[in-house]
Structure formats: structure tokens, C-alpha cells
């Protein structure tokens with residue numbers, strides 16, 4: 001797998017989707033010898049079920065473990081330390097990881113209780129847990145979601161779960177961005193399997209999930225987080241740790257040089273689904289008809305940005321989206337399916353960052 005390749009798969013059979021992405025990316029071949037120690041690092045920030053948008057789905061872990069075991073790997077562990085204030089085993093049970101560990105006979109290691117060493121991290125001294133640093137290969141499994149301080153969180157920030165609690169507190173006192181960038185000069189995941197199933201609008205622990213039903217694969221955490229910015233409607237300059245990590249040589253923000261390998265096409269399914277009061281309010285500006293989850297989720301993220309800018313107002317015409325609009329005339333629509341509308345944004349699915357620009361110009365700006 002090229003470092004600039006992005007793998008994307010849509011659907012609801014999350015376990016199979018994880019396996020298919022890893023197979024397509026050739027993860028087993030890349031790891032090499034079956035004797036290697038492979039650790040999976042999900043996001044178990046707090047004791048909230050993955051359906052709330054804060055934690056990695058257990059089905060993705062099951063898929064990753066099954067894929068590895070099918071390829072002869074048996075020295076596997078799941079490692080994670082929840083945020084300060086949460087007891088990791090509570091989060092582990094709430095997310096259903098106990099069932100995965102039992103079914104596949106894989107240990108879970110609570111990094112809040114792990115020993116650690118201090119490492120030189122491009123000019124900073126950073127403590128990192130031993131179980132992470134002893135691994136031969138790390139599979140980073142973050143959730144693509146919003147964050148109340150850093151705006152987005154995905155691959156780069158998920159590395160923070162591999163440091164002791166005392167270091168997490170210090171990171172916050174340093175403003176998060178700089179230490180996150182430096183931490184990623186020390187911790188090097190081989191593969192990044194992103195849970196883009198239903199990440200939160202803007203809170204790390206979930207509560208306002210946005211259904212996308214998508215799983216992504218990357219090798220470059222900087223490229224991954226750059227993609228996340230576009231998917232949620234942010235400019236990368238709004239998330240300083242991404243540019244800092246690039247400057248330290250962790251990866252590249254050059255999305256235009258990346259190849260996106262679509263393992264299937266988006267599926268219909270999200271129409272009208274809004275799982276919290278906030279997403280319901282945003283959904284009130286839309287008129288979905290057989291919309292694919294990834295398309296509709298991108299629109300919800302874009303509307304959330306416009307809401308941040310205080311641009312949403314009463315009296316705006318509903319935004320059409322979905323396969324039910326194919327060939328139909330209309331006022332304003334998002335995605336290739338609305339190409340017969342007076343104002344339509346191309347893309348299948350379009351990115352949230354493009355939807356934000358389009359709606360400012362063609363929807364709000366016209367009224």
C-alpha cells in the first residue's frame with residue numbers, strides 16, 4: 001500500500017468492511033512474520049456506546065482480529081487507556097470489547113496501569129506506555145469525530161491514549177496541539193483503520209452522532225487528519241497540530257496527491273435519520289430522499305459549520321439530497337443525484353468543506 005493511498009468502504013456490515021480494507025491494503029504482508037506482536041489501538045475515551053459517536057465500534061476490532069488470525073497472527077492485543085476521570089474497564093465493557101476478547105481469545109491491556117518510559121520526541125520529552133512501544137506493529141483505530149478543543153480528532157490525537165494519565169494532564173496544560181504533534185514523532189502506527197460509522201459532531205465523548213456508515217484506511221496519520229478536516233468542513237489551518245506534525249516529518253497534508261480507492265459505492269440508508277436534538281435541528285434544513293449515509297452525513301457536518309458561523313436562518317429553501325432526486329428538477333441540491341436542479345453541487349459524495357462553500361454562495365448568499 002502506497003503511503004498516499006486512501007481506502008474507503010461503505011455499508012453496515014462493519015466487521016466485513018474492516019476485513020476487506022485490511023485485505024485490500026495488504027496489511028498482513030506488510031507486517032511480515034506471523035511471530036510479530038501486533039496491537040490494536042481503538043478509541044475508548046469514555047464509557048459510552050459506539051452508537052453515540054465517541055468510541056470505536058467493537059465490530060471493527062472483531063474484523064481486524066479475525067483478519068489477522070486468518071493470516072496466522074496470534075500475538076495480538078488490544079491496548080487503550082481512557083481519558084483521565086474514566087476507568088478504562090468500564091469503557092471496555094460499555095463498548096462491548098469484552099465479547100470480542102472472549103470470542104477471539106485476545107487480551108485487552110489497560111494502558112492506565114501500564115509502565116512507561118520517557119522518549120526524546122523532536123525536542124520534547126514525552127512519556128509513552130511500554131505496551132505501545134514494545135509492539136512490532138500498531139493498528140491505530142480512531143473515530144472520525146469532532147472535538148471541543150481541537151475541532152476534529154482522528155489518527156494523530158488517538159495516539160494520546162498511549163501515554164500515562166500524568167502525561168495526558170500535562171498535554172492539556174500545554175494546549176494539546178504541540179505535544180500531540182511531537183508524540184507522533186515517537187509512536188508510528190503501521191496502519192490506520194478509521195471508524196467513520198457515526199462520529200460525533202463536535203464532542204470527543206459523543207452524544208450527537210452523525211451516521212456516515214463508512215470505514216477508511218490510511219498509512220499516513222497527517223494525511224488522514226487532513227482528510228478528516230475536509231470531511232467535516234474545516235480548513236487544516238484551524239487544527240494546528242496537523243501542520244505541526246507535517247513540519248516534524250510525520251506525514252503529508254497533500255490530499256491532492258493521494259489516490260482514493262473506493263472498494264464499493266455509497267448505499268442508500270440515512271434518509272431522515274437524526275439521532276439527537278442538535279442533528280435533528282440541522283436535518284430540518286434538508287429534504288432527503290433515499291440519501292446515502294456518507295452524502296447525508298457530509299451535509300450535516302457542513303450545516304454544523306454554517307451554524308457555527310451563525311448563518312442558518314428561517315425561510316431558506318430545503319436542500320435536496322439523495323438518489324430519489326435523480327433526473328428531477330428542483331431549486332438546490334447536494335451531490336450528483338441532484339444534477340438537474342437549478343443549483344447543484346457535484347460529487348458522489350461531495351466533501352463537507354465543498355458543501356460549506358457551495359451553500360454559502362448558492363443557498364444563503366442568494367437570499
Ligand code: SF4
Pocket residue numbers: 266267290291292294295321322323334335336337338347348349350
Ligand atoms: S450523490 Fe447520490 S449516489 Fe452519490 S453519495 Fe450522494 S446520494 Fe449517494
